[in-house]
Amino acid sequence: MGLREKLDLYGISRRDFLKFCSAVSATLALPPAMAPKVAEALESDNRPPVIWLEFQSCSGDSESLLRSGRPEVGELVLDIISLDYAEVLMAAAGHQAEEAKNKSMEENKGKYILVVEGAIPQDEDGVYCCIAGDSALNHLEKAAEGAAMIIAVGNCACYGGIPAGYPNPTGAVGVADLVKGVPVVNVPGCPMNCDNLTGLIVHYLLFGKLPALDANLRPHFAFGKRIHDNCERRAHFDAGQFVEQWGDEGHRDGWCLYKMGCKGPQSWHNCPTLRWNDGLSWPVMAGHGCVGCSEPGFLDTMAPFYGRLPNVPGFGVESTATSVGLKIMGAAAVIFGAHGIVSIIRNRGTVKKVEEGLYESEDK
């Protein structure tokens, strides 16, 4: 079935669809003229099958999918990507669900997109997360083998997230720490912003390859800039206007939250421009500092959340904010080193090899 029939099926007008394509183009930082190309890519009948696995998660990313900013199109995307397995959404369960998954993996070997939500516990052969009597470790290994690529959604699947917080009781790690030989893209955040997942999939359909990634395997289009650089409160930072107490005049007037512990200067994410729930708001907009939830090493490198970042003066921001960021990355390296986590991702033609030396050099 072509896209036009699908649009009719969902009662979506051509105009609404093009509006969606424009929004996706903007997310991907493409010129508006690209919107028809996006539409064209989506209209092709080349729907990648998707298997969505859930491990040590809170289902926050599945819920984020359900809150997709453009409801009708959210459904459309589900259908475009042929969701063959997803525990929170599917009616089938137990062996029938397992069968559906296995069948799709077999029939679409080398072609399906594997989405992973939640961390994977390694200790004691993975007994800390079992589904259908088997461990997350085994489920991931089997599903990764035939995947065209893996999209890790949310900070747990990307870097271990909350379960990997010190002392990491179950030996939780992210997907890229385990999988070899398959391209992995990280869409971190706690939870991930669904618009970024949509943007990534559209990019893939549009260009036939993955977008440029940073050293932490995050797409540049979403994670290429610091929160601090796009923050609507940035001018107050530069002017030295800071919130000193919750509810004070500066807080009510939208002054900078740095002194209340904001981690914007060391966090790379498009929260300030993309925002959440249909672009309604984001944490800093609602008066709370950024906690850096999409950074590797979160939460240990970001907590305590209300502790002020070291050495960020009111002026001369550029160099200082960068150096703070680098220091924190150094701290992340220590923690990763302590857990013995080193990412080994091999190129399958679409993803650049991870620059493993990065953490080490920052550490030194």
Place this chain on the structure above:
Amino acid sequence: MAERIVVDPITRIEGHLRIEAKVEDGKIVDAWSSSTMFRGIEKILQGRDPRDAWYITQRFCGVCTTVHAIASIRSVENAVGMKVPYNAEMIRNLIMGMQYVQDHVIHFYHLHALDWVDIVSALSADPKKTAQLQQSVSDWKYSSEDYFKSVKDKLTAFAKTGRLGPFGNAYWGHSAYKLPPEANLMAAAHYLQALEVQKEIIKVHAVLGSKNPHPQTFLVGGMSIPCDPNSQNAINADKIAMIQQYIQTAKEFVEKVYIPDIIAVAPFYLDWGGIGACNGNYLSYGEFPEGRDGFPNNLWLPAGIIKGGDLSKVHPVDQEKITEDVVHSWFEDTGPRHPYKGETDKKYTGPKPPYEYLDVEDKYSFVKSPRYDGEAMEVGPLSRMLVAYASGHKEVVDTVNYVLNTLNVGPEALFSTLGRTAARAIETLLTVNKLDGWLMDLANNINSGDYAIQDTSKWSPDDWPKTAQGYGWHEAPRGALGHWIVIEDKAIKNYQAVVPSTWNAGPRDADGKSGPYELSLIGTPVADPEQPLEILRTIHSFDPCLACAVHVYDEKDKLRSKVKVL
């Protein structure tokens, strides 16, 4: 002859839960509930700033998001003696209230409805009759013959693609489905509408809390969303108007769709008013502070305990009587412990994966067994409504009686799978009608010139006592939620959460007493062990935050066949 059914994974829930059930003569005679996922967040919390705990514990669950944030914050406020400003209490009420409404709508339509609604049967419905049915139950705007014809056409075209997406591979045509095709078509249309509505109404959380899931504007001692009618960056008249619109949308859907659907569907499943009862013990911590005294005074929904199904008496709740057992849980055995002294030292003794069965005679779950005064308690909307009903809460009594009279059943029908589902709907209606009032209370208070959102006097841990302990309760949508914190030298020394799904999903205790999931399944009919739809009905009626799988083996514990699961 007895046989054992194992369900893993049960989908349309959050998390990883497994049920093993023993079936004899077409009925379940015993059952075991197990959660097979563990993260150890209580351990991760130790040594951290207590003011950060809400953020981390909110990640216990991304479906019932906000609830752990509230309970955690209240535990710290209780420990160090903070007084939350009125604005913050009302903002929390709005966040919690909308969580109830949105969560219950998602639960009914997307996680539970397919246990009762046969989507495939909808394909043979007469749209004209469906329109008549819709118009007979409410004046909801989408009720024309043309509308239902378009839905039917969509579903038919969808089915013809051969790719049923989330509807694929289920139990369509099972003998336990009772609705006529027209009702199935109406419900299928509402499934799709609810998908949109839930996304829309939860925007209240974005306005007040930056985003959903996992709003980020909570603070120990208050909230971090400022109030100021003269600022673009605070709750002002514009934002209040936005919130009001979302509340209106929610109200219309609940009144014109959710409630009429329950009333229309329930008569076909009245036998489920006699299936799925537990031990008659119900616990509610109470919720929604009203007036100026602050939490936990003047709660709109009362706290209390009902014992053995006796609605003539409501007992007070004493947190000292709460303990957790780990004799059948994969933790170091410590004997029953009060949460202040609780430990979470994992000790897995189960089978090595991949495995077919758990050793239910020994330890078989990562969930502990909470007990109140030594007894298992059911928690959730049914418990709240029963405690309020037995307390003589006027709104609850009137609405519950209205529903009971409409269905022509007595109060005893509430102790059941159907009762759980009906109570959730009743509660949604009552809650959605409270939201406007809380919003106006907030607006009036801001208008009076009170912009306070946080108890700033104790924000700094330097002003805290060297040691402190406290507990925070919240009646979450899924039931009584408690966080217990012990603070030493400004850091978390011990942290224990006794969550709704622990109360409901816990395994047996030291005395061999079962938890609510286990008890509720006993007596449940299973028409076809290959398709245990009935197990899913009862388990889903609790709105579980866990996931499970099913196999079948005979009484000698040999695998007989794999059971197909919805």
